[in-house]
Amino acid sequence: MKMNKRPLPLATICSYEKRIDPTPDYQRPPAWSRKQKQLLLDTILREYDIPKMYWRAVKRPDGIEYEVVDGQQRLRTIWEFRKGQFGLARDMDDINGYKVAGMKYDDLPLDIRTIFDAYPVDVVVVEDATQTEQEDEVRDMFLRLQNGTILKAQEKRNAMTGAMRDFVKDIAQHAFFQNCRFSNSRFAFDHLAAQTVLLEIEGGPTSVRDSDLNQLYEEHRQFATDGKIAKKVRRVFDFLLRAFPEKTPELERYNVITLYCLVSILIDGYVCDGLEVRLKDWFIDLEAERKEDEAKSDEGKDIQLVEYRRLISQSTDSQESIAARLDFFEKRFFAAVPDIEPKDLQRGFSHEQRLAIFRRDGGVCQLKLRCDGIKVAWDHWHADHKVPHSKGGKTIVANGQVACPDCNFAKGATASLVSAAE
Template sequence: MKRSSIQRTTKSLLNMRERIRFDLPFQRNSVWKNDRRSYLVDSVIRDCYIPNILVWDNGDGYIWVIDGRQRWESIFFFADGNYKLSKGTADFNGESIAGKRYDELSSEAQFEFLTYNFTMTEFRECSFEEVEEMFYRVNQSVPLTSTEKTRVKVGPAVREMVQELGQHLFFEKIAFTKADRNRYVDEQLIWQFIASASKQDIDFGGASLNQFISNLDEVPAPVTELVEHKIDFMDAAFRNWDQAKRKVLKKVHVGSLFQVVDYALEHGWSEDQFEAWTESFLIDRYSVDSPYGQICQKGATSKGFVAKRLDLMLKDMNQFPLQLELPHSPMDHDA
């Protein structure tokens, strides 16, 4: 492994932006909030110290960021005008810069921003595994979630399949928070779908799920097809739900809904019938004090509590009075 350090101005980074890559598998998403980004930009304008950015040169012409994504993205987003400096930002050389976007700054403040020198430490002649190890060493003070750690261990074929499933429109309907997506909770939910479709008798979270998904070399075609079919079914069922109704499509409920779709399919339910039951169960009759509601407050992914939630759902589905959808005949029309 070889390394060297060079300095790059903000302006030069903006000019080479197309070559900078933030998508190494272990990288976090954009998790900084605007107030923290603002503080970094303020540090740039005032020429304060900012730790080195670590990058990897693997010979493909790109600059792969190992550590420093949040810092560089903060710079790029500010230059794009995506956020303002926070209201608490102190004046700079007599200029009030609080609440301003980049193009609202004076030429002096813009000059300081563009000419700041970032120190970039570049690593060469090293393997992906060495780069990954370096990332974890550097980020020991910023704990990664178990999901973030597991993403690195997932095989390429499984990772590609999970990412493709994650593009399904159904995942736009799920009530993920921004923090959920930044922490790859959407991908973890797909891992649960795969485990369920594979008939795995495990906890759907923590070490059990992580071990299962990281040990997979590929997802068998029948499992992939079943997962896709059930996602399609749920997507069609909730196609007309507005934002208010979609708020109930939280991870804890969606994971269970995915499993009880089996009952719906086995008993010939249509997507509309499944939607009617879901609305009745999770909206009209739901209460945090109900047996199902109480279980949802506990051990959301533990095997025992998952089984109890499913049992309550299946019993309710069995008793639910379906509105039968009978085919129309010519005799039904007025003469």
């Protein structure tokens, strides 16, 4: 890898615009505010030094000859100002006796425009970086050059190499993300995609903080992008897209993660034909209920909705928070859709179904054969089929009820006597 420094005037740099890619895939998106851009222009017009730019020499079919390794924000600012897309700060001091405050490029006095056009910038051109090893060197250079700036963790991961990074970037392009409320600012889609991949690898709720995602990228550089996990991730996002085929303002970052976990469970264990619309309707209704509850007085609020609000307000990337939010979603969803059937015919109710049954019945025995409807503890009750499984009763929430052990055993004994008599 060779590096050659070339001092180029801004007029030349502007003329190169169509030949330069300012955001190759390891770069972060534009992030500067107008104030930051105006400060750079103030520096240039006062002929103070600005940092070097680093470009990588390439030969691409689309006519691009350079990719920006460092200096993207400065380069975009220079191009935008030259094209009149914004003006100088309104409180900018005079330059060489000329009033320039608030002016765009075409409004500037000729002498000041000349300062801009002739201003030299040191551009370091990186050459002979076409092979894999050299590609890694360029990405490493990008990270080193950004070390003095504020790069978010996902922006740093985006500059890493490996199959996991490439797979996450591919998932971040899924059409589902376009229907969420939030944008892809600073790789927000990539961040969420990485979290869902880690959740799928771990088989459920786990910590998905930045340190965990960094480890994910490092340990899965050889990730099988056509393997079982990758296919499952795509299936879940395809399901979510069918459920939310248009822009949905209720889809915030924190509930996308929880929805992903819920859909992953549904796909694995339940018959999902036509379930997408029911999931969407349930979710929209839940968000409406939550917002209505927030407007109530403290005494009138639903305790579980208050707890859910706390869970989405702090430490949302912790294993405990994700597990608790998923538990809340499971209870609510299976109670609202009580006829959802397991894929395999089974006698016992699943964990998700038991949660919904217990919540719906308030933990109170419904059989009342040996009791008057006692309230049972979570670890001391039976999920009973209203219509017995032996007589065709389905293992669905609608056909389940809470039974204390004494009543359930009594029901079993009665059923045995009836069967013997027959």
